[in-house]
Every structure is written in C-alpha cells, then in structure tokens.
Amino acid sequence: MKSVDMPSPKVRERLISGVTGIPLLAVSLVLVLGGIPMVVLSIVWLAQHGGFGRVVLLVGCALALLCGLILMAGLTQVAPGEARVVQLLGRYTGTIRTTGLRWVNPITDRKPISTRIRNHETAVMKVNEADGNPIEIAAVVVWQVEDTAQALFEVDNFVQFVAIQTETAVRHIANGYPYDAHADGQLSLRDNADEITEKLSAEVAERVRPAGVRIIESRITHLAYAQEIAQAMLQRQQAGAVVAARQRIVEGAVGMVQMALDRLAEQEVVELDEERRAAMVSNLLVVLCGHRDAAPVVNTGSLYT
Numbered sequence: 675m676k677s678v679d680m681p682s683p684k685v686r687e688r689l690i691s692g693v694t695g696i697p698l699l700a701v702s703l704v705l706v707l708g709g710i711p712m713v714v715l716s717i718v719w720l721a722q723h724g725g726f727g728r729v730v731l732l733v734g735c736a737l738a739l740l741c742g743l744i745l746m747a748g749l750t751q752v753a754p755g756e757a758r759v760v761q762l763l764g765r766y767t768g769t770i771r772t773t774g775l776r777w778v779n780p781i782t783d784r785k786p787i788s789t790r791i792r793n794h795e796t797a798v799m800k801v802n803e804a805d806g807n808p809i810e811i812a813a814v815v816v817w818q819v820e821d822t823a824q825a826l827f828e829v830d831n832f833v834q835f836v837a838i839q840t841e842t843a844v845r846h847i848a849n850g851y852p853y854d855a856h857a858d859g860q861l862s863l864r865d866n867a868d869e870i871t872e873k874l875s876a877e878v879a880e881r882v883r884p885a886g887v888r889i890i891e892s893r894i895t896h897l898a899y900a901q902e903i904a905q906a907m908l909q910r911q912q913a914g915a916v917v918a919a920r921q922r923i924v925e926g927a928v929g930m931v932q933m934a935l936d937r938l939a940e941q942e943v944v945e946l947d948e949e950r951r952a953a954m955v956s957n958l959l960v961v962l963c964g965h966r967d968a969a970p971v972v973n974t975g976s977l978y979t
Contacts, residue, residue: 680881684827685823686821686823686824688768688823689768690768690769691770691772692776693778694774694777695749698749699775701745705742705745706746709738710739712738748777748780749775749776752776753773755788755789755790757822758784758787759785759786760784761782762781766823766827787822789818791817791890793816794837795815795895796814796815796837798810798812799812800900802849803848803852804849804850805852807899808899809863809898810899812894814892814893816892817836817887818887818890819886824886825885825886828884828885839878840881843874843877843878844874844894847870848863851863851870853899867894871892875891875892
C-alpha cells in the first residue's frame with residue numbers, strides 16, 4: 675500500500691530546565707509580604723512629615739514589592755506527566771519537563787501539554803472492503819505526545835488531529851484488504867488480525883508524525899459485515915464450511931478405501947477382480963461419505979446374477 679507523504683516538521687522540541695523555584699518563592703514572599711506594609715507606612719510617614727528621605731524610602735519599598743511580584747510571576751508548576759512549552763514574544767524558546775516548581779522569565783507564555791498515555795477509540799464506521807462489500811469496523815489507538823513543540827506548533831489541535839488521522843487510516847486499511855481470504859497467502863481482515871493491526875499502527879504513526887505523537891499500539895475492536903449483507907455472507911461462510919468439511923471427508927474416505935483394499939490384498943482374504951473392486955469401492959464411499967447411517971443389505975446371490 676502507498677505510504678503517506680506527510681510534510682516534515684519545521685520545529686522540534688528542545689529542553690530547558692529553568693531555575694529551581696523554591697528559593698525564589700521564599701524571596702518573593704519576603705519581598706511581597708514585607709513590601710506591602712512598608713509601602714503603607716512610608717505613605718503615612720510621608721503624608722505626616724514629608725521629607726526627601728521618606729520619598730526615597732517609599733520608592734525603595736515600592737521597588738522591593740514590584741520585584742517580589744515579578745519573581746512570583748515567573749514561578750511555574752510542572753506536574754508529573756505534564757510539560758510546559760515556553761514562548762517569549764511569540765518565539766519558541768524551549769520545553770520544561772522537569773517536575774516541581776521552576777522559575778522562568780516572567781514575561782514568557784508557558785502553555786501546559788499533557789505527556790500522559792492516551793487512548794482514542796474510533797466510532798463504528800461503515801466502509802467497503804477490498805471486494806466492495808460493506809463492513810463495520812472500529813479500532814482503538816494508544817498514543818502519547820513525544821515532541822511537545824510539534825504538537826503545539828505544527829497542527830491546530832493535536833488531539834483532534836490524531837482522531838481524524840486514525841479514522842482515515844482505519845478506512846484506508848479496510849479498503850485495502852478483503853474481509854475473508856479467497857486464496858492461500860492472501861491477507862484478510864478477519865484471519866490476519868496481527869498483521870493488519872501492525873500495518874494499521876505503522877500507517878497511523880506515519881500520519882501523526884508531524885504532530886510529534888508516538889503510537890504505542892493499535893487494535894481493531896469491532897469487525898463485522900454490515901447488516902444489509904450479514905445474512906447473505908453468513909450463508910456463504912456456512913456453504914464454504916460445508917464444502918471444506920465434505921472435502922476432508924472425501925479425502926479421508928479415499929484413504930480408508932485404499933487402506934482396506936491394500937490389507938485385503940496383503941492378507942489374501944479375498945481375490946477381487948476389477949468389477950468387484952469397483953463395486954466395493956463404490957459401497958465403501960457411500961458408507962463413509964453418506965449423511966446418514968448405512969443400512970446393511972445381505973447379498974445371498976452372486977454379483978453376476
């Protein structure tokens with residue numbers, strides 16, 4: 675099957691660690707909690723007494739409070755199974771994957787992206803298989819964000835992108851293979867589940883590669899003929915099973931007849947000419963291949979009378 679030609683990504687993830695946030699949190703709390711009352715007291719003293727020194731004190735306390743707020747604005751929490759994509763004035767600067775409290779430039783934009791393992795199960799879709807018969811098929815795909823930069827910047831919505839591309843791949847796989855194999859060595863959706871799901875995983879992975887998504891596993895969860903042809907296909911399967919069973923019965927019966935003739939000839943129980951041999955073969959095949967139990971008939975005369 676033809677491979678999917680997806681565009682190459684223009685941006686790739688690069689890791690940044692940021693600065694440990696606990697010490698800066700402590701400093702910012704000291705500056706903010708200490709700066710607020712100092713600013714209030716400086717304003718009161720300046721209103722009561724005036725003076726250049728109190729103006730300088732007020733400006734210093736206000737700057738300390740402002741620094742504390744700036745430090746606090748740069749604090750970022752990174753939870754397990756989550757990453758933060760950092761942008762500075764629209765430009766991608768890096769991704770923080772280190773969990774805990776980190777500090778980065780406070781004027782940056784830090785967008786959270788989940789890196790947990792996710793499932794996507796498609797709805798039951800009606801498609802035509804390779805022979806043109808309508809079938810119902812559904813699949814589940816296990817996936818995970820591997821490159822956060824591609825997931826955020828290469829596609830509009832990477833979750834929706836994975837869902838649409840998964841359904842497209844399922845339809846493409848279903849169109850390329852028959853429901854039942856009609857020849858030896860032919861792949862079919864029903865008889866070669868492992869091979870088909872492997873091809874499905876490869877195609878989905880190729881389709882979602884620009885979004886920085888890794889496909890862990892995919893499985894077909896529902897596969898059946900559409901309702902309008904289910905009864906006819908069931909009759910065809912039953913007829914095929916009957917033909918295969920009768921073929922095995924005939925093969926076994928022929929072997930048993932051959933063995934019986936060989937044993938009779940070896941032990942010289944009876945000597946059969948060609949006509950008696952043909953009659954014996956016919957009778958044995960009727961007994962062995964018949965649908966009902968044979969009724970014995972005792973022949974008291976001769977074969978030739």
